[in-house]
Amino acid sequence: MFAVKIKRKASVLFATVMLILSAMLITTGCQQKKGVKVLLDWYPNTNHTGLYVALDKGYYKEEGLDVEIIQPPEGGSPELIAAGQGDFGISYQEQITYARTAENPIPVKAIAAIIQHNTSGFASPVEKNIKSPRDFEGKKYGGWGSPMEEAMLKALMQKEGADFSKVEMVNIGDADFFAATQKDVDFSWIYYGWDGVAAEIKNIPINFIKLQDIAPELDYYTPVIIASEKMLDENPELVRKFLRATARGYKYAIENPEDAVNSLLKYAPEIDREIAVASQRYLAGEYMKGTDKWGEMKLEIWEAYGNWMFENGLLREKLDAGKAFTNEFLPE
Numbered sequence: 615m616f617a618v619k620i621k622r623k624a625s626v627l628f629a630t631v632m633l634i635l636s637a638m639l640i641t642t643g644c645q646q647k648k649g650v651k652v653l654l655d656w657y658p659n660t661n662h663t664g665l666y667v668a669l670d671k672g673y674y675k676e677e678g679l680d681v682e683i684i685q686p687p688e689g690g691s692p693e694l695i696a697a698g699q700g701d702f703g704i705s706y707q708e709q710i711t712y713a714r715t716a717e718n719p720i721p722v723k724a725i726a727a728i729i730q731h732n733t734s735g736f737a738s739p740v741e742k743n744i745k746s747p748r749d750f751e752g753k754k755y756g757g758w759g760s761p762m763e764e765a766m767l768k769a770l771m772q773k774e775g776a777d778f779s780k781v782e783m784v785n786i787g788d789a790d791f792f793a794a795t796q797k798d799v800d801f802s803w804i805y806y807g808w809d810g811v812a813a814e815i816k817n818i819p820i821n822f823i824k825l826q827d828i829a830p831e832l833d834y835y836t837p838v839i840i841a842s843e844k845m846l847d848e849n850p851e852l853v854r855k856f857l858r859a860t861a862r863g864y865k866y867a868i869e870n871p872e873d874a875v876n877s878l879l880k881y882a883p884e885i886d887r888e889i890a891v892a893s894q895r896y897l898a899g900e901y902m903k904g905t906d907k908w909g910e911m912k913l914e915i916w917e918a919y920g921n922w923m924f925e926n927g928l929l930r931e932k933l934d935a936g937k938a939f940t941n942e943f944l945p946e
Contacts, residue, residue: 647680650856653700654685657788658882659808660893661728661837662704663874664864664901670877671866673859679852683881686788692722696842702856704728706836708762711920714938715929723846724838724939726857726909728864729807729900732833735824737791737809738801744821747828748774756786756799763803769926770828792818807900811893812886831922835911838939846940853943861908861945864901871898909944 654662665683668674674681684700691703692713705724713720738744744753747770757763768778786794791802791809804810806822813820826833839860841853867874871894878894879885902908913935920933 647675647678648852650674650679650681650702650852651700652681652683653691653694653703654683655691655704655706655837656686658683658685658878658885659805660875660878660890660897661805661807663867663878663894663897664728664860666863666881667866667874667877668859668863670880671863673862674856677855677859679855679859681856692720692840695840696720696722698842698844701841701845701852703840704837705840707834707838707916707919708766708836708923710838710840710938711916711923711929711933712762715931715933717930721843722840723843723937724835724911725841725846725853725943726839726860727835727911728837728839728909729835729897730903730905730910731900732826732836733806733810733824733900734803734836735806735822735827736801737795737804737806737813737820737822739795740819740821742795742800742821744801744823746774746823747771748776750778750801751776751780753800754782754784754798756784756789756791756794756802758787759785765928769928772926792816807897808889808893811896812889815889815892829922831918834915834919838911839909846943850943854945857909857943858945864908867894868898868901871895907944910941911939 652665658666662683669681669683690709690713691700691705692709694700695703705722707724710722710724713722736744742753743749747767750767750771755763755767764783767781771778771781784799786798786802789798791804792812794802806824810820810822839857846853872891875887875890875894878890879887916933916935916938920929920935920938923929924932
């Protein structure tokens with residue numbers, strides 16, 4: 615009889631344990647993290663550090679997100695995001711402006727500015743003697759084959775009375791700026807926060823024509839984080855969670871630039887650490903320059919650049935700037 619009671623108790627205990635385990639499995643299934651794909655615009659660099667910090671420090675996981683960062687996509691990020699090939703992407707204000715004013719508009723919006731001011735411009739070795747868009751005449755430009763590049767060069771040169779037809783356009787793809795300008799081309803479009811800082815580290819003198827110094831309208835947002843209008847309409851809470859974690863990542867990078875580089879290099883070990891640290895220190899002062907809220911964008915910046923592009927014949931129609939971006943999903 616005693617043995618039977620023991621067996622019964624054991625059976626009850628076993629059944630209880632199985633029920634608890636089943637409940638745990640059901641709960642875990644309910645709490646399964648949402649898979650999220652982020653498409654980069656280029657190979658990993660310090661423009662993207664906040665994303666990698668959020669991934670490495672577990673900020674995305676805390677929001678219930680299983681984030682995968684993909685680099686770089688074949689084709690434009692806006693097209694792929696609109697087609698559902700990714701949930702969020704890294705792009706530029708000029709790219710979104712073109713996308714939304716195209717003959718067949720692409721339904722994507724900018725949802726956060728990674729950097730508040732345009733740090734990009736045209737760089738060249740000092741011996742090329744390129745100091746203004748007028749000096750582009752007779753030179754070889756190394757780019758990535760985008761129509762936006764040709765349009766921008768043409769507009770800047772016409773403004774100074776220079777002849778764009780005298781520029782040779784060379785598609786250098788993802789070639790390194792320094793290698794390309796040493797043998798294949800004379801100048802290229804760079805982010806100062808990466809190639810400009812690298813030139814300082816390598817002690818290579820360059821001339822740098824900063825776009826925002828040419829015209830105030832060219833101080834636009836680049837890069838930006840984008841999402842499709844469908845995503846914003848159907849999954850607003852997912853967007854808020856993603857941006858909440860991403861903002862934490864960039865704020866951490868601002869406050870801890872050297873440690874943030876560790877997160878970047880964990881996923882992109884091929885990056886030169888010395889350059890990455892110097893670049894991160896530079897960008898720490900740029901991510902939120904002039905604002906108290908990471909990612910915030912202003913209507914007047916979108917309007918000014920959109921109008922400049924339209925007035926210079928770069929757009930087929932005026933941009934409805936208010937529909938090209940939103941601050942709605944940024945964390946408070």
